[in-house]
Amino acid sequence: MLATTIEARELSKSFSGPPLFSNLSFSAGTGLVAVAGRNGSGKTTLLKILARLLRPGNGSVRVVEGNRELSGEELRRAVGWAGPDLAFYEDFSARENLRFFRRAAGLTAEDGEIQERLARVGLGDVAGRRVGAYSTGMKQRLRLAFALLLDPPVLLLDEPTAGLDEPGRELLAGVVAERRGTGPVLLASNDVRDFVSPDRIIELGVR
């Protein structure tokens, strides 16, 4: 498998005020990148820009596989993202949600495969339950399943431990440990315990 890297070049972003960050450049290959910083320093914004859910004020983001820059659908599928404001259709079950998102992404969505993905995050037994009836921790696990849904080489996790119980934290740590060996994992958190031996730290809000 070709190595995938995500590269940020001179990123800047502001929301009608002083910039959250400016001229931020980095390149992340295989390994764990800790995105740290105080509240409001731009961690969530940075990860959304990297996930192409927000446009930067300035600068650009590239995802490169081998020597080839990804674009279009390849790029969309190459970056998995989960964040606190990621929500699901509450009238649908977790299984229906993931099945829909796979199909909307143009991928197959066999019931067995979806069930397996939900079991991997500890939701196998409640896969048919309405997401509206899920607890905060269960929704957080579903967010993790969503981030992994398209099997992306790049993983962006924003506050992934919020609301998780101890088994949930261990599950997440296992996923991060596995994925950091195959591609870049960028993890944003306010809790330094979430960063287990990071290969690199990006500290935001440092002026």
Next chain:
Amino acid sequence: MTAAASASALARIWAVCAKDAAQEARRRVALASVLFFAATALTLVSFAIGPAGFAREESAQLHAALLWVLLFFSTATGLPRAFVREEETGTALALRKVAPGILVLAGKTLFNFFLFLAIAAVTVPGLGILLGWEVTSPWAMAVVLVAAGYGLTVVSTFLSALVARAGQKNVLFVLVCFPLLVPLLLSSIAATVAAAGGTLAGPPLRVILAYDGAATCAAYLLAAAAWEE
């Protein structure tokens, strides 16, 4: 685009449409509010005017105008929910992550078009029963409804994406929608008068088809700007 890519795009459009339909089937918010609005308006108009209220020549124009007033306001009640609901419930982010704006727009337009046809299927016979409106050529009426309904749903769905993140979105939707839809509505009324009389009027139908083409092109070109951040 290759055949496989086209098939995949169609499957993705259908997935979005089917998802909206499944949501609607469970909640029935849009359908209930739209049909309630249509039924209320129809009943009030029938009491105010009645089947014998106007001469035949006058009633042809009046019935066609009433039909499109009902269809416009009914769609203005239900169609903006297409994108607004995604923003309000926070599911827009997940949807943006997996599908480009144009496919989401196409899927939601398809669902809204089915919703429009459901409204028309209630409104046209309703006008016939309550106001004594006679449609001489049902197939010509069907052509007009499908052609004009397509333009109405494309523009309404696109504007829904545009205003979804704005404040006062419902007011904004109607304010922006109305001037954009006036050319379509005027032509639709003219074509409906002709269809009710048994003919398919060429000039207004050409305007409707041209409008449909222009609306499709504009939506295709601007979908990403309207929906994606």
